[in-house]
Amino acid sequence: MTELQKMGAAAQKAAAVLRTAGEKKRTALNAAAAALRARQAEILAANEEDLKAAKENGMSEAMLDRLALTPARIEGMAKGVEDVSVQRDPVGRILSGETNPKGLKVEKITVPMGVIGIIYEARPNVTSDAAALCLMAGSAVILRGGKEAFRSNNAIAEVLRDAIESADLPRDSVQLVQDTSRASSVELMGMTEYLDLLIPRGGAGLIRAVVENAKVPVIETGVGNCHVYVDKDADIEMAANIIFNAKTSRPSVCNAIETILVHKDIAEAALPVISNKLKEKNVELRGDKRTCELLPEAKPATEADWATEYLDYILAVRVVDSLDAAIAHIAQYSTGHSECIVTENLRAAERFTAQVDAAAVYVNASTRFTDGGELGLGAEIGISTQKLHARGPMGLNELVSYKFIIRGDGQIR
Amino acid sequence: MTELQKMGAAAQKAAAVLRTAGEKKRTALNAAAAALRARQAEILAANEEDLKAAKENGMSEAMLDRLALTPARIEGMAKGVEDVSVQRDPVGRILSGETNPKGLKVEKITVPMGVIGIIYEARPNVTSDAAALCLMAGSAVILRGGKEAFRSNNAIAEVLRDAIESADLPRDSVQLVQDTSRASSVELMGMTEYLDLLIPRGGAGLIRAVVENAKVPVIETGVGNCHVYVDKDADIEMAANIIFNAKTSRPSVCNAIETILVHKDIAEAALPVISNKLKEKNVELRGDKRTCELLPEAKPATEADWATEYLDYILAVRVVDSLDAAIAHIAQYSTGHSECIVTENLRAAERFTAQVDAAAVYVNASTRFTDGGELGLGAEIGISTQKLHARGPMGLNELVSYKFIIRGDGQIR
Known part of the structure; x- marks a missing residue:
């Protein structure tokens, strides 16, 4: 098994617990918000190292600004996590139901996706935003952030993982890919055995690469002409x-x-x-x-x-x-x-x-x-520009799937 | 432009008309059902040629049975088309709506997918089933059937195209790929410029090949352990x-x-x-x-x-x-x-x-x-085993997308 396959297997295990985690998800998110605040210094120190390396590599001012964290930005991340935690649980909503002519009780009910992969670029706040949304949606998440932000992302992910564990949910509900080479990104795109959904967040080049290469179902996001x-x-x-x-x-x-x-x-x-x-x-x-x-x-x-x-x-x-x-x-x-x-x-x-x-x-x-908050969908993981599954802002209710539950008393066809 | 790209462009043109075709879709489907009955002899003759060639190539009895058409099976196809025509139009349903705090009227409304590709194997009845569902769902369809059934599929497609044209809708609402080599199938899977959705219908091998190779969004169907x-x-x-x-x-x-x-x-x-x-x-x-x-x-x-x-x-x-x-x-x-x-x-x-x-x-x-009819969804295009978009039977309501329509009086953000 490769490192990524091991992460995939661990994510599936976590997903099986998250599927029925109910209110523990809110507890974990509140713990995560508190931990982001409490461990701000740790995150800023990691970010400082990322910024130093980026400057040495000649990163542009605009990109450096995207990468930089400040106390205010970390507070924004914590608030973002809290905003997700107070939303209505998207899992277990009964979308429709009927008793069919044979007496079967047919119910269509929302369920978590399972394991979601997120491939993103320089902004470290995506780490906490995406993790919070996926967790509240009952899915485990494998995050694959940009190389330039690796230390920042890793510090944030560890804070989140500790908080999730403290709320008695699996630490591996959130995992960050440690290898930031192109190879890890390509491998992730092909992991149909482990991933139920892959969402790229970033510029047009990243999105195109994912659409071209992914075998896992993808939501194309964000390019807006x-x-x-x-x-x-x-x-x-x-x-x-x-x-x-x-x-x-x-x-x-x-x-x-x-x-x-x-x-x-x-x-x-x-x-x-x-x-x-x-x-x-x-x-x-x-x-x-x-x-x-x-x-x-x-x-x-x-x-x-x-x-x-x-x-x-x-x-x-x-x-x-x-x-x-x-x-x-x-x-x-x-x-x-x-x-x-x-x-x-x-x-x-x-x-x-x-x-x-x-x-x-x-x-x-x-x-x-065109924004989840403005259109009444709450925090969003991206704006879908494809027609399959979700279109426009993807909030919590778009981050779940559904299944049919059919209850009978011995019906055969 | 390749032949398939030309078909893609023609399908997009047809899709633009179908998007607002309303009741003409029902008229076309009723004409199609009538034409399938009226031109039964033509279809049976084409099927006879397919069967003859298949026997010469040593096709198994089970496969020959799948390929074979009879007057009763053609009647079944016509009935299937009629069943679709009496369903509620899946396009234009308002899924939700609200007036937001800024006075914007936000409406989420179902719209057609656009252009749908279907890759399928030996059963010629898929030609009329899939065409009818896609048409009623307001989408143009590009059908890529199996080589063995080509003559049958082509005869059915021509009957449908004539009927659609007689109802004043674009003939290219339904197109059958004329090249049944593997290359056409692979090209279709990559046509992100033209296709909004690709649905494979067939055995596990076909489904796997499509999931592995497609760049177009796919609905994985039908393998049931x-x-x-x-x-x-x-x-x-x-x-x-x-x-x-x-x-x-x-x-x-x-x-x-x-x-x-x-x-x-x-x-x-x-x-x-x-x-x-x-x-x-x-x-x-x-x-x-x-x-x-x-x-x-x-x-x-x-x-x-x-x-x-x-x-x-x-x-x-x-x-x-x-x-x-x-x-x-x-x-x-x-x-x-x-x-x-x-x-x-x-x-x-x-x-x-x-x-x-x-x-x-x-x-x-x-x-x-687990069947569209039994679970109250009407005729189905397949049973989805993935979690993105539709799960379980995919009927007309799962064959559409949605968009947000936002009406204001000058609001800015």
């Missing part, structure tokens, strides 16, 4: 505000927009208002020919711009002839994350919401609301 | 009847049982009764040491027997020391399909249903009820 379409019947002020918010409130996240599409009949009136608003944050505009004619400040866009998730203060702009052209553009370039129409026209709104194929489709609101 | 556990507090007559039914009513299907586990305290009384009942159908028993001591007619079982899906009149038998031992045996060898306990003891029933991790867990009823 999102659009706002400004319809001919839009309220221009509202459009400018929504675009400004969706682009600039946090450009680095997946629910930020990357391209706006503007109906030709409103372009002349709307584009200058939108552009002026975006100047407050120095957003670079890259426009098609008609946009550049109306906005001298815009640079010419290339084909590649329509397909790019900038995650930066850059916005592509295209003038379209019709609602249909906007829908067609979105069908071609969207990653199926979040799409918005700004319009006062009911028929346009209905057509857009019916025909645009994305996890979240908005009428007159910012795409930034 | 199912057990009945006879608890120490079982009603012996009931146990014998359930075992007889679950083993012999249709041994070749996935919800038939392959192994029984008998508590040691009841083995001496129960095993002869069970064995006598099974003699009515000449079921071969393969037992562990304790079973063979109690039943001279049993042959000794080897380790391989516990892991084998016989799909035949053979049953493995093991005497276990406890309920825990039975649960552990099932955890080790079960494929997660259907598992049963026979007991009069409430606590044993509750522990078994809570701890056994399978799509369907039974108390005092035959595992043969």
Whole structure:
């Protein structure tokens, strides 16, 4: 058995206990939150070492910021764990039930996934976030974090494991892969014997690698090439505000927009208002020919711009002839994350919401609301952009499976 | 573009129309059922050619029977299509909704998957069954049937395509892959650009190949190493009847049982009764040491027997020391399909249903009820043995995805 297979077997053992752990899960999470606070110094020291090594290896400032932990960030992690602990237990919900014509009592009830793998990159807070969600969902988790954050992740994982054990649940409910080479990641993706689900959290490159290589069922998360379409019947002020918010409130996240599409009949009136608003944050505009004619400040866009998730203060702009052209553009370039129409026209709104194929489709609101907390699902493990199982934010209720329980008194078929 | 990519693009075009096709789907299905009846001769002639070629290639009698169509089987196909057409439309169901604190109206609504691929083996009836379910679920389908049934499948697909077109829906809502080489199957498994979901229907070898090779999200279906556990507090007559039914009513299907586990305290009384009942159908028993001591007619079982899906009149038998031992045996060898306990003891029933991790867990009823029709889900496209998305029978409601529609009046975050 390889090291990872041993971890898989240990996770399965833990999962068998977690399946019926009930309230002990909350006790463990509360202990974990307390331990994160109490052992803050230990975690910060490990993080210091990670940061030192990263600086020596020439890591960029933006990446260093993602990696860095502070007392406030550790407090945020502890609060995150507590937020999960007060949610309703997602396991054991009876989804439906009936007595069939033969007198069988058929019940469909939520059950844990079993063992979940998470492959993630530089942010160490994912360690506690993902572990808390998986534990509350009754599953054991195998975490495979990035090399750069290994010491931080390991310190956090040990704190969590101690806390879980103190609550009389198996220590191996949470395990961190110790080998951070590419090989361990590839091996994990193939462990169909041990893993019920694999969730990649990170950039487009990581997600693609997992989708290409995994044999274990995967939830594809997080890549967002999102659009706002400004319809001919839009309220221009509202459009400018929504675009400004969706682009600039946090450009680095997946629910930020990357391209706006503007109906030709409103372009002349709307584009200058939108552009002026975006100047407050120095957003670079890259426009098609008609946009550049109306906005001298815009640079010419290339084909590649329509397909790019900038995650930066850059916005592509295209003038379209019709609602249909906007829908067609979105069908071609969207990653199926979040799409918005700004319009006062009911028929346009209905057509857009019916025909645009994305996890979240908005009428007159910012795409930034695609978030578990905002949509009422609680803390999330990611935003799914695939259609199998969960779509959009994946909270606790999306981290479980179900089974049928059928009770009879001797029925045969 | 390859031929398959062209089919993928055509399927996506068709899917965009099907997404909002509403009642036209029923019209198309009724036309399809009528056309299957009206053009029976054409289908039978194509099937005759398939059968002739198969005989020349030395196909087994059992396989020839699977391949063969008759007027009655075609009538069954037409009825199957009609059964789907009268079901409730699975698209557009509002699963939940709320107005959030910011006044956003958040709605979670079912939507079609988009494009579904089905890879299947010798039975030509899968062509119409799968096409009807996918169409009613609002998705375009690319069918990749077995080489041996190609002429039959093609004749059926053409009948369906004509009928769909006559109902003013895109002909390419249903397409059959014309190249039945292994290469087409492998290419299909990698078409993440075009396919939203891939469902293999067939034997364990096919399913394994798809799970190993697919990059497209897959639903693993149908392999059933199912057990009945006879608890120490079982009603012996009931146990014998359930075992007889679950083993012999249709041994070749996935919800038939392959192994029984008998508590040691009841083995001496129960095993002869069970064995006598099974003699009515000449079921071969393969037992562990304790079973063979109690039943001279049993042959000794080897380790391989516990892991084998016989799909035949053979049953493995093991005497276990406890309920825990039975649960552990099932955890080790079960494929997660259907598992049963026979007991009069409430606590044993509750522990078994809570701890056994399978799509369907039974108390005092035959595992043969794991079927979409029997469990109230309607016609099914397969029985999922994975935990992602759908588990157990997959009917129309499991063949759709969902999206969030969020309506606001200018909200920003």
